[in-house]
Amino acid sequence: MTLRLKDRFSIVKGLLYLTLGICCVYLIMTGRYLNYIAPRYELLLGISSVALILGGLATIIWAPSRYYKHNWKSVVPIIIPIVLLIVPPVLVPSTGVHGAVRVNDDTNNFDFTNDAIGEVITVNSESKQPGISKDKKEIVLNSDNFYQTIVKVGSNAEQYKDYTVYMTGYVNREDNTLKPNEFTISRMAMACCIADVAPIGMTAFKADGDSLQNEQWVSIEGKVSTRDFHGRQQPYVEITKIKSAEPILGYVYP
Amino acid sequence: MIPVYIVTGFIGSGKSTFINEQIQHRKKLGGTALISAEEGSVELIKKPLQLDADTLSTISPTNPSSYDTIASEIANYIERVNPKEIWIEWNGMLGFHQLETLLYSEKLSHLLQIEKVLYICTDQFVSTILPGLGNDVASQLYSADCIITETPTHHALLRTYNGEAKIVTQPSPEKVEQLCRNSTWGLIPNLLVIGITTYILLVTAFRHDIPYSIHHSFAIITGLVIEAIPFLLLGTVGSTIIRYFVPQKVLLKLLGDHSWKSYGAAMISGFALPICDCAIIPLFKALVDRGIPLSVALLFMLASPIINPVTILSTWYAFPDNPMLSLWRIVLGLGVALLVALSFRFCPSSTAMIKARTPQGLSYEEIVLESAKPKYINKKRLLIHMEKEFSQLLFYFSMAAGVLSVVQVYGKPWLLQAGFALPDFAAIPILLVLAFFFSICSTSDAIIGKSLSTLFPISSVMGFLILGPMLDIKNVYILKQYMPTAFIVRLSITIAVMSYLAALVYQFLLS
Numbered sequence: 001m002t003l004r005l006k007d008r009f010s011i012v013k014g015l016l017y018l019t020l021g022i023c024c025v026y027l028i029m030t031g032r033y034l035n036y037i038a039p040r041y042e043l044l045l046g047i048s049s050v051a052l053i054l055g056g057l058a059t060i061i062w063a064p065s066r067y068y069k070h071n072w073k074s075v076v077p078i079i080i081p082i083v084l085l086i087v088p089p090v091l092v093p094s095t096g097v098h099g100a101v102r103v104n105d106d107t108n109n110f111d112f113t114n115d116a117i118g119e120v121i122t123v124n125s126e127s128k129q130p131g132i133s134k135d136k137k138e139i140v141l142n143s144d145n146f147y148q149t150i151v152k153v154g155s156n157a158e159q160y161k162d163y164t165v166y167m168t169g170y171v172n173r174e175d176n177t178l179k180p181n182e183f184t185i186s187r188m189a190m191a192c193c194i195a196d197v198a199p200i201g202m203t204a205f206k207a208d209g210d211s212l213q214n215e216q217w218v219s220i221e222g223k224v225s226t227r228d229f230h231g232r233q234q235p236y237v238e239i240t241k242i243k244s245a246e247p248i249l250g251y252v253y254p
Numbered sequence: 255m256i257p258v259y260i261v262t263g264f265i266g267s268g269k270s271t272f273i274n275e276q277i278q279h280r281k282k283l284g285g286t287a288l289i290s291a292e293e294g295s296v297e298l299i300k301k302p303l304q305l306d307a308d309t310l311s312t313i314s315p316t317n318p319s320s321y322d323t324i325a326s327e328i329a330n331y332i333e334r335v336n337p338k339e340i341w342i343e344w345n346g347m348l349g350f351h352q353l354e355t356l357l358y359s360e361k362l363s364h365l366l367q368i369e370k371v372l373y374i375c376t377d378q379f380v381s382t383i384l385p386g387l388g389n390d391v392a393s394q395l396y397s398a399d400c401i402i403t404e405t406p407t408h409h410a411l412l413r414t415y416n417g418e419a420k421i422v423t424q425p426s427p428e429k430v431e432q433l434c435r436n437s438t439w440g441l442i443p444n445l446l447v448i449g450i451t452t453y454i455l456l457v458t459a460f461r462h463d464i465p466y467s468i469h470h471s472f473a474i475i476t477g478l479v480i481e482a483i484p485f486l487l488l489g490t491v492g493s494t495i496i497r498y499f500v501p502q503k504v505l506l507k508l509l510g511d512h513s514w515k516s517y518g519a520a521m522i523s524g525f526a527l528p529i530c531d532c533a534i535i536p537l538f539k540a541l542v543d544r545g546i547p548l549s550v551a552l553l554f555m556l557a558s559p560i561i562n563p564v565t566i567l568s569t570w571y572a573f574p575d576n577p578m579l580s581l582w583r584i585v586l587g588l589g590v591a592l593l594v595a596l597s598f599r600f601c602p603s604s605t606a607m608i609k610a611r612t613p614q615g616l617s618y619e620e621i622v623l624e625s626a627k628p629k630y631i632n633k634k635r636l637l638i639h640m641e642k643e644f645s646q647l648l649f650y651f652s653m654a655a656g657v658l659s660v661v662q663v664y665g666k667p668w669l670l671q672a673g674f675a676l677p678d679f680a681a682i683p684i685l686l687v688l689a690f691f692f693s694i695c696s697t698s699d700a701i702i703g704k705s706l707s708t709l710f711p712i713s714s715v716m717g718f719l720i721l722g723p724m725l726d727i728k729n730v731y732i733l734k735q736y737m738p739t740a741f742i743v744r745l746s747i748t749i750a751v752m753s754y755l756a757a758l759v760y761q762f763l764l765s
Contacts, residue, residue, distance in 0.1 A: 005358065013641070027480070036477035040571070044484035051487055059641060062634045065315050066358040067351065068368050069397045071418070072443050074642075077649035081483075083450055084476040087457045089469035192572050192704050194477035195662055254574055 006063040009070040014059030016078040021052030023085040035091050037193045038253045091194075091249075132160070139224070141167040146252035147189050150200055157226045157235040165202070165237050168219040168245045171212045172199050181209035185220060185237070190251040197251060203236040212242075219245040255367040256337060258357065259434060262344040262394050263374035264383060269343050270296035272374055272402070272430075277341070279427035285338030289328065291345040298343070303331045307345045313352040318359070321352075325361040332365055340366070349390035350397045370434045373398035373419075380408040400433050467663050474659035475652070481701055482651050488564050490644045494636055509546050509554065512599070516550050520595075521588055524558025534558050535733055548602075553595035556749070559696035559723035560587035569719070572700035573707075579716070582763070586756040587720045594724075594748045657691070658702055665709075681714040682757045686750055689722035696723030713764065717757030725749045 027033040028046055037045070130142045132149060139160065141149050146167075153160050172186035186201030204222060212218070222237035261269050269292065277286055277299055288302035291310055305324060313321045332340070344353055350371075357366055373395055375384070380403070384391065395401070395415040402422055403409065409421050420433060457464070508519040524534075538555035542548060559565060561584060569580040685706065689699075699722045707715045725746055733742055 005360065005363065017641075024480070024483070033480065036473070037481045041481060041484070045480065048484040048487050052483075055637065055641065058633075058637050062637060064634075065355065066363070067354045067397075068371065072446065074645050074649075075446070077645050077652050079446070079450065080652050081476065081479045081648075083453060084472060084479070087454050088476070089457075089472035090461065090464075090466065091469070091473055191574065192701050193474075193481040195474045195658065195702075196704050 005065055007066045009072075010063035011060050013075060013078070014056045014061075014063065016075060016082065017052050017056030017059060019056075020078055020082050020085075021049045021054075021056055023082060024049035024052065027085065034250065035194065038190050040253075041192075132163075137163045139163050139165045139167075141165070143187075143248065143250055143252055146187050147200060147254045150202055151254075153202070153224065153235050157224075157233040160224045160235065161226055163224045165222045165224055166220070167202070167237075168217070168248065169201055170247070171214055171216045171218060172201055173214045174199065175203075178203065181206060182236075183209060183212065183214075185218065187248070187252045190253055200252065203234070204239050205236055206239040206242065209239070217245045217247045218242050256332065256340055256365060257369040258340045258342060258366050259369055260342045260344055260353065260371045261374065262346060262350070262371070262398070264346040264376075264379045264391075265292060265294060267346070267374045267376050267379060268296075269346075269374055270294050270298050272372075273341050273343060274299040275427050276430055279431060282338065287332070287335045287337035287340045288343070289331075289340060290343040291348065292343050302343070303328065307348065310345065310348055310352060310356075313355050315351060315355045321356050321359055322361075325356055325359045328356070329361045329365065339369075344394070346394070347387075347390065350393040354397075370400065371398045372430075372434075373401045375401065375403055375412075377404045377407055380411060402430075471659040471663045474662055475655045478655040478658065478701065479648075479652060482655075483648075485564060485568050486644060486647045486651060490640050490647065494640050494643070498636065498639075506541075506546065509541060509550050512547050512550070516547075517553060517592070517595070520550050520554040521557045521592065522561065523554065524561040525563060535729060547599075549595045549599035552598055552745075553591055556591035556594055556724045557588055560584060560591065560720070562696065565696050565700070565723065569700035569703075572704040576712075579712070582760055583716065583719050586716065586760060587723070590720055590749065590752040590756050591724065593752050594745070597748055598745075654702065661709075679758065681710045682717045682754055685710055685714040685718040686721050686753055686757075689718040690726050699723065711761070713757050713761035716760040717753050720756050721749060721753040724753075 024033075024045055027036075028042060028049065033042065033045060129138075130140045130145055132139050132152070139149060139153065167185055169185040169187045172184040175184055178184070182203060182205050184199070184201040185204050186199035188197045189200040190197045204220065206212070219242070220237070220239050221241040222239040224235050225238050226233045226235055228234070261273055263269050270290075273288070274296070277283055277288075280286075283300060286300070288298050288300050289305065290298060290302040291305045291307055293304075293307070305327075309324060313324075342353070344350075356362065357368060392415060395412070398416060398419045400420045400422065401412055401416065402425060403412070404424065406423050412419075412421055422429065422433070425433065508523060509516050534555050538551050541551040541554060566580055566584065569583055570577060573579045688706070700719060703715050703719050703722075706718060730742055730746070733745075
């Protein structure tokens with residue numbers, strides 16, 4: 001059967017499914033899917049994109065011969081995600097960034113030699129091993145272990161008392177129960193998808209902490225301390241060193 | 255291209271009279287050619303090209319030799335008469351796809367353009383004859399742009415065959431002429447293209463002038479849709495397998511009586527059937543039709559979407575920090591389903607008499623495949639079925655995602671700022687109502703539930719997760735085709751009350 005006699009509507013539909021599948025593949029290849037959904041969905045999304053591509057091809061190849069009535073409304077649900085993926089919305093508010101370049105992942109740079117916040121900082125150019133080290137009594141957070149480590153430390157505060165913490169995050173003052181020189185060093189955590197992102201972080205204290213701007217990105221070194229919070233031991237970090245950091249665009253995941 | 259007007263309908267519904275009236279009204283008798291495939295009692299005003307219905311009934315889309323001769327005959331006739339427009343009186347018992355095969359064939363497709371399809375019917379035909387007729391008649395009704403009736407009595411019933419057509423009662427010839435002129439063809443695709451182009455231009459050109467909140471809403475919709483696609487696909491594939499590959503006998507053997515074995519099987523069989531809530535309702539109807547007790551079938555319909563492995567998996571995925579929630583969802587959900595079903599067992603609904611008629615519910619391509627090769631399952635048919643189901647699911651999901659993104663972006667800050675802390679017992683009804691209106695597929699509602707859990711207490715989210723799979727806009731819509739309204743109202747109220755109680759129980763368990 002020549003293409004002319006085939007049903008055009010089915011061919012259009014097939015092409016749309018094909019496009020949607022290719023968009024999903026593109027999201028995975030570029031890693032941009034991480035802006036929308038948590039990494040554990042990668043495999044499922046990959047399988048789905050293959051299914052969409054194959055389905056689209058089959059819809060074109062097996063297109064029936066022409067017929068009269070076409071329900072054009074039925075292509076709307078396929079077009080919506082395609083348009084949203086091809087012309088993606090702005091994912092980060094432009095005002096929140098103080099002129100800094102955003103990086104997609106953490107640099108794990110806890111070298112406090114060149115301090116930008118104007119404090120005297122001792123030299124510490126040692127590169128840090130991410131994770132909790134019992135020998136060195138050190139906790140180094142990065143994007144990969146941020147969520148898990150904070151949950152771990154939070155549920156066993158006593159155990160990690162006096163550990164040295166290295167972390168990068170933004171100054172979060174959303175918690176109204178904190179004093180002006182206290183804040184949370186937070187990152188945005190995504191449990192499933194962008195609809196459920198919420199900050200997660202560790203409460204931190206600095207004598208002159210009220211001078212730090214809200215949402216300012218910082219890297220810190222500090223000591224884990226605990227205090228009573230409604231009958232439960234809650235960890236908090238006493239900051240010893242601090243410097244401004246480049247904002248990290250990526251989320252942290254459970 | 256010569257415009258073609260097709261008039262179809264059951265014999266005796268007044269097609270010839272209608273055509274005569276139209277042609278007289280238009281005063282274009284000279285330029286009009288008539289083609290008839292019906293031998294009615296009323297003579298057409300002008301001698302038509304008479305086609306033989308028996309020959310037409312052998313037309314098969316896959317066999318060009320079945321229509322080649324007729325197509326040549328029509329082509330010759332057109333060449334000889336050279337008309338300005340053509341009216342075709344199509345036979346009420348022939349498939350519409352046979353006419354399409356003919357008109358879109360190699361010989362005719364470049365000469366003719368179908369302008370309008372009009373279906374004429376009498377009240378008596380719709381109420382008594384139509385339900386017993388097969389797919390061929392359904393395909394005619396489905397393809398009509400305009401359905402002409404005697405009285406408005408059966409408009410709702412006709413809607414189930416064709417959701418888009420204009421249905422009019424005894425229109426005047428002027429009105430018909432106007433209906434035929436109104437162009438519906440190409441309007442929607444054009445609007446689509448214009449709308450999308452405008453959106454893309456606006457978003458690209460004024461990207462940074464658009465408030466961030468709008469971008470954020472769109473980002474949330476994107477995220478939800480991307481996350482849901484795998485689960486929607488899984489649900490689609492699962493339901494297709496059930497529909498075409500599991501013998502119904504097996505189901506019947508398991509669910510045939512009022513015993514506890516049947517109730518148990520009804521509750522648990524959902525685990526082996528990865529179907530979501532919209533796909534289960536046609537199965538519910540099939541079970542009832544085969545004589546399975548209403549309460550057992552109801553239990554099957556209500557329990558399956560909750561015990562469905564895809565639902566369990568997505569709930570577990572959505573609440574990684576709270577695995578017990580997945581378990582409680584199953585336990586409480588099954589409890590609610592069982593109590594609702596038993597309420598119908600011990601207090602049978604007198605109105606639960608099931609409507610006699612079953613609408614086809616087939617897509618047009620399926621109708622064509624069905625009439626070409628009845629009961630024949632092939633890869634094309636599976637694909638068409640899956641595609642249809644997937645795009646419908648995606649549509650409802652996108653709608654729900656849109657509503658949710660607005661709640662997230664605009665509602666959430668307001669709720670938080672106002673320090674709006676609802677007591678749990680009041681938050682539950684709100685989420686029950688949201689579950690109804692969001693109409694999210696049961697295989698992915700946990701994802702929405704997760705994001706709601708940042709706004710509402712977890713016990714109300716449990717209510718959301720229990721009620722959603724059993725009752726929502728799309729379920730009611732699908733169920734309405736099979737069951738009387740009184741039954742649906744009773745079912746809805748029972749489910750809502752039970753879900754409320756289940757959520758309270760969950761809250762009690764947590765505290």
